Each structure stands twice: as C-alpha cells, then as structure tokens.
Amino acid sequence: MFARKVTTSVLGAAQRRTFSASASNLTKVAVLGAAGGIGQPLSLLLKLNPRVSELALYDIKGAPGVAADISHINTKSTVKGYEAGDEIKECLKGAEIVLIPAGVPRKPGMTRDDLFNTNGSIVRDLAKAAAESCPDANILIISNPVNSTVPITAEVFKSKGVYNPKRLFGVTTLDVVRASRFISQLKSTDPANENITVVGGHSGATIVPLLSQAGYTLEGAERDEYVKRVQFGGDEVVQAKGGAGSATLSMAMAGARFAESLLKAAQGQKGVIEPTYVDSPLYKDQGVTYFASNVELGPNGVEKIHPVGKVSEHEQGLLDVCLKDLKTNIEKGEKWVKENMN
Numbered sequence: 001m002f003a004r005k006v007t008t009s010v011l012g013a014a015q016r017r018t019f020s021a022s023a024s025n026l027t028k029v030a031v032l033g034a035a036g037g038i039g040q041p042l043s044l045l046l047k048l049n050p051r052v053s054e055l056a057l058y059d060i061k062g063a064p065g066v067a068a069d070i071s072h073i074n075t076k077s078t079v080k081g082y083e084a085g086d087e088i089k090e091c092l093k094g095a096e097i098v099l100i101p102a103g104v105p106r107k108p109g110m111t112r113d114d115l116f117n118t119n120g121s122i123v124r125d126l127a128k129a130a131a132e133s134c135p136d137a138n139i140l141i142i143s144n145p146v147n148s149t150v151p152i153t154a155e156v157f158k159s160k161g162v163y164n165p166k167r168l169f170g171v172t173t174l175d176v177v178r179a180s181r182f183i184s185q186l187k188s189t190d191p192a193n194e195n196i197t198v199v200g201g202h203s204g205a206t207i208v209p210l211l212s213q214a215g216y217t218l219e220g221a222e223r224d225e226y227v228k229r230v231q232f233g234g235d236e237v238v239q240a241k242g243g244a245g246s247a248t249l250s251m252a253m254a255g256a257r258f259a260e261s262l263l264k265a266a267q268g269q270k271g272v273i274e275p276t277y278v279d280s281p282l283y284k285d286q287g288v289t290y291f292a293s294n295v296e297l298g299p300n301g302v303e304k305i306h307p308v309g310k311v312s313e314h315e316q317g318l319l320d321v322c323l324k325d326l327k328t329n330i331e332k333g334e335k336w337v338k339e340n341m342n
C-alpha cells in the first residue's frame, strides 16, 4: 500500500489534503498536448498524485522528453511519452482520464473564439482518437474555446456511436479558482476557505460568478469590477505575457484539481462537487445544451447536475446575457464539426 502523504511545499494545504490517497485504486491518465505551456506543469502535478498509476503523455512534438524528465520524480507512477502518428492509440489505450490542453493559446487582442478554426480541428482529431481507443474514458477538455470544443467532442463521439454525456467535461475550474482568489483579495480572507460557484461557460460574459450564494453582497462599481475581473481574468494573463501565451501554471493547477476530484469520486468518495461545463438539462428548453454548474462526480462521471439555485437580480441579468452567447458558441461548434467531420 502507498498511503504516504505527498507534502511538497509548493502545494497549499487544500491541495496537500487531496493528494493523500492510498493507492488501492490505480488509474491510467493521458495528457494530449503534454509538452505545452499547460501540458508540462499539469503532467508534473499528475505525477505527484498517488491516485495516478500510469501517466501517458502525447504531443505532436516533445512528449518523450517531458516524459523522461518527469519520470525521474520519486513517486510510483510510470510515465511514457508518445509522438505524433499511430502512437496516440497506445497512449490512449486503457486510459480512464484524458486531459486535452492541445491547441494554440491567445495573443493580446484575440478572443477565445478567434482560436476556433485552429483548435476545433485539433480537438476534433484528438476526440476521434479517444472515441476509437478509449470510448469509456472521462474526457476533460481544456483547449479553447471550451464553449465550442466540448460540443465538437460530443458530436465526434456521437458519430462513432460511443457518446456518453456523463463522461465529457469542459474544465472551467480556473474560473472558480480566480473567483475565489479575487474575493479573498477584496475581503482579506483566506482564499483556501473561499469557494465561489461560477456557472455558464468559459469566455467573457458566459462566465457568471454567483457571489450571493457565498453570502457576499458587493454593490456598484466594486461589484462590476469584481465580475469583470472574473470574466476577463484570462485577458489579464494574456496581456501580462505580451504575446507569449495565456494562463498555463494556474490552469495546470486547476486541471490537476479537477482530475483529482474525478479520481476521488471514481474511487468511491461521496459528495465530490466541482463546477464543470457538461451536457446539461438546465437550460435545454432555451436551446442551451451545455452549461457549467455544480456537478456531483461519481464512479460513472457525472452523478448529479445541480441547478443554479437562488440568484440575485443582478446575477440573473448576467445569466440572461450568458445564455444568449452560449447558445451561439454551442451551435457554432456543432454546425462546424458536422460539416467538417472528416
């Protein structure tokens, strides 16, 4: 048994707690785009997670080098790198979790939707490979625009007859991480104790933080600045990096947190809840077929989709705008992939 706690000092108390599993249930996790800005630190964090028994790292370039480097870390999991071509099949075979950060990041002045043409094709092709090699895996989409790349992935799985809506997740954890960090800065609280629910999608106005549900009532300019910072937190990083990409390190932490939550739930822990962008019934009557809200995770992936719950009048206004934009993003992804399936 491997019940030792990983107490790496770079991890906060909350992270340390979650990395303390025994290894009675071990899991193969694949990262596609593993040599990238997100892929590398994400793979590193997964190597530190004792719930992971096998780490499979794929990229069109550089994955074997990243794998060789990470494989020297003295945790039990095995690590292997895979290169473009047929190697992706072996990478994906037997994977229970597939994280996809493959794709291009934004530069200043771009929206996430500007990445659609390039990343849509990349995600479509990787989704095809996953649908063929590990149709029952949990697929975690990080590549932007998430609002559209998740529907693209769903359509690919449907076309192969293996779509399971309980196993497809758009990773929106970074929005929750930011919302919690930013309120802690305003209120001088410990961010580890903040857990702000964020619903909707993952771009601009589709990101809706629900401060009222955490008992906060910001007003006027302070409220508007907070909401804007959460909705456009990604732009803050894109600007600061000045053309060298977007958030990578905070995203790696967020992706590792989401994967850890899935692993805990898969290994029997009850009550594991994370906001995530999934095939959701909540606003289907308005034509919005995917939506991020709090989701209880379980051994089968999505266990229960929680409703949005009580919101303030201001939050309802944000939600109305969100739903309109989301519908457009979803329809764009679905239409494009149906016309460009091959």
Ligand SMILES: NC(=O)c1ccc[n+]([C@@H]2O[C@H](COP(=O)([O-])OP(=O)(O)OC[C@H]3O[C@@H](n4cnc5c(N)ncnc54)[C@H](O)[C@@H]3O)[C@@H](O)[C@H]2O)c1
Pocket (backbone or CB within 6 Å): 032, 033, 034, 035, 036, 037, 038, 039, 058, 059, 060, 061, 101, 102, 103, 104, 105, 106, 115, 119, 122, 125, 126, 141, 142, 143, 144, 145, 146, 171, 172, 173, 174, 175, 202, 245, 246, 247, 248, 251
């Ligand atoms: N969901 C979120 O919250 C969130 C947060 C940050 C970034 N992102 C998105 O994640 C994506 C990656 O960002 P990054 O900073 O890591 O970019 P990056 O350019 O540093 O890395 C991307 C990696 O993907 C690889 N790649 C490209 N095409 C591939 C393919 N067909 N198969 C396998 N690998 C391929 C590249 O070789 C590269 O190593 C971007 O689309 C970005 O917008 C999402």
Ligand SMILES: O=C(O)C[C@H](O)C(=O)O
Pocket (backbone or CB within 6 Å): 105, 106, 112, 144, 174, 233, 234, 235, 237, 238, 246, 247
């Ligand atoms: O902003 C971006 O383009 C990357 C990511 O979606 C983020 O929120 O940081």
